[in-house]
Amino acid sequence: xxxxxxxxxxxxxxxxxxxxxxxxxxxxxxxxxxxxxxxxxxxxxxxxxxxxxxxxxxxxxxxxxxxxxxxxxxxxxxxxxxxxxxxxxxxxxxxxxxxxxxxxxxxxxxxxxxxxxxxxxxxxxxxxxxxxxxxxxxxxxxxxxxxxxxxxxxxxxxxxxxxxxxxxxxxxxxxxxxxxxxxxxxxxxxxxxxxxxxxxxxxxxxxxxxxxxxxxxxxxxxxxxxxxxxxxxxxxxxxxxxxxxxxxxxxxxxxxxxxxxxxxxxxxxxxxxxxxxxxxxxxxxxxxxxx
Amino acid sequence: xxxxxxxxxxxxxxxxxxxxxxxxxxxxxxxxxxxxxxxxxxxxxxxxxxxxxxxxxxxxxxxxxxxxxxxxxxxxxxxxxxxxxxxx
Numbered sequence: 001x002x003x004x005x006x007x008x009x010x011x012x013x014x015x016x017x018x019x020x021x022x023x024x025x026x027x028x029x030x031x032x033x034x035x036x037x038x039x040x041x042x043x044x045x046x047x048x049x050x051x052x053x054x055x056x057x058x059x060x061x062x063x064x065x066x067x068x069x070x071x072x073x074x075x076x077x078x079x080x081x082x083x084x085x086x087x088x089x090x091x092x093x094x095x096x097x098x099x100x101x102x103x104x105x106x107x108x109x110x111x112x113x114x115x116x117x118x119x120x121x122x123x124x125x126x127x128x129x130x131x132x133x134x135x136x137x138x139x140x141x142x143x144x145x146x147x148x149x150x151x152x153x154x155x156x157x158x159x160x161x162x163x164x165x166x167x168x169x170x171x172x173x174x175x176x177x178x179x180x181x182x183x184x185x186x187x188x189x190x191x192x193x194x195x196x197x198x199x200x201x202x203x204x205x206x207x208x209x210x211x212x213x214x215x216x217x218x219x220x221x222x223x224x225x226x227x228x229x230x231x232x233x234x235x236x237x238x239x240x241x242x243x244x245x246x247x248x249x250x251x252x253x254x255x256x257x258x259x260x261x262x263x264x265x266x267x268x269x270x271x272x273x274x275x276x277x278x279x280x281x282x283x284x285x286x287x288x289x290x291x
Numbered sequence: 292x293x294x295x296x297x298x299x300x301x302x303x304x305x306x307x308x309x310x311x312x313x314x315x316x317x318x319x320x321x322x323x324x325x326x327x328x329x330x331x332x333x334x335x336x337x338x339x340x341x342x343x344x345x346x347x348x349x350x351x352x353x354x355x356x357x358x359x360x361x362x363x364x365x366x367x368x369x370x371x372x373x374x375x376x377x378x379x
Binding site: 051054055058059267270273274277281285 | 327328329337341344345347348351352355361
């Protein structure tokens with residue numbers, strides 16, 4: 001029988017940090033979710049109110065709208081990033097002139113802070129100032145105004161997210177593609193498999209864990225996005241781009257309704273976990289043979 | 292052929308049989324129930340909590356306003372949790 005004591009001692013610092021900075025704040029948020037607490041309100045005390053915060057949020061139209069637009073944003077952004085990222089990773093698998101330069105340029109958005117990304121896109125899309133509305137009007141006669149048109153504002157938040165985060169997907173998928181063994185591909189080519197057959201039956205199953213990990217990371221990020229969207233649209237026009245993170249911010253800071261904000265945060269965590277769990281079950285979980 | 296008397300002192304080795312038994316025991320802990328995937332007890336507890344939260348929110352939104360109290364939902368989710376953890 002092996003002794004695990006040394007292993008536990010080596011893990012102890014990490015577990016302590018995780019406990020202090022991860023688990024304890026979560027327990028505190030969970031505690032607050034069952035309390036009414038507005039420190040700047042008439043009663044600044046924390047008052048236990050059972051499930052009333054959750055009872056309130058299932059009828060909160062703004063919150064339900066925020067869930068809907070966030071899910072739409074997450075699905076459109078992450079799906080586009082995976083598809084574009086895969087094609088770019090395939091491109092980087094080949095040799096072409098200026099490959100190193102293009103790879104560096106392509107990775108640059110990744111190192112820009114989200115708040116700066118939001119500012120850049122704000123400058124580019126502001127009517128009468130930005131380059132995008134100007135050329136859209138000059139070349140195609142299209143009037144782009146993200147402050148007025150809800151659909152356009154949503155579209156530009158998705159495009160901004162794709163621009164910012166596709167390099168991460170590309171790098172992850174490129175690493176997965178480079179680590180694949182060559183034998184199955186050579187074998188398939190000898191057997192006369194077409195490119196689409198090779199993709200669906202060899203490449204995709206072999207890089208599925210990498211795709212899944214990337215989708216998890218991106219989906220979790222997309223569901224909690226705040227700063228970029230705050231800079232670009234401020235959640236508007238109306239509440240068209242008020243994603244969950246932004247909605248929580250508006251509830252917690254301007255309204256100082258900490259208990260209700262904590263309840264929304266817990267539900268957002270729940271939604272994120274459910275979506276990741278469903279993806280895991282759908283793509284990689286071992287199946288029951290009898291079913 | 293090397294003389295066994297001159298064999299150098301061997302470093303402590305990993306007991307492969309014990310490691311194998313441990314791996315097999317870990318695999319055995321995953322089991323098949325009525326859920327469509329293989330799960331261990333923690334997976335089943337997790338699934339129970341997911342379903343419990345969804346059911347409680349659904350109850351608060353649609354059934355409680357019609358006069359069906361929330362404590363019935365608590366009993367339902369506890370019963371469902373026990374079934375999933377034991378049979379799932």
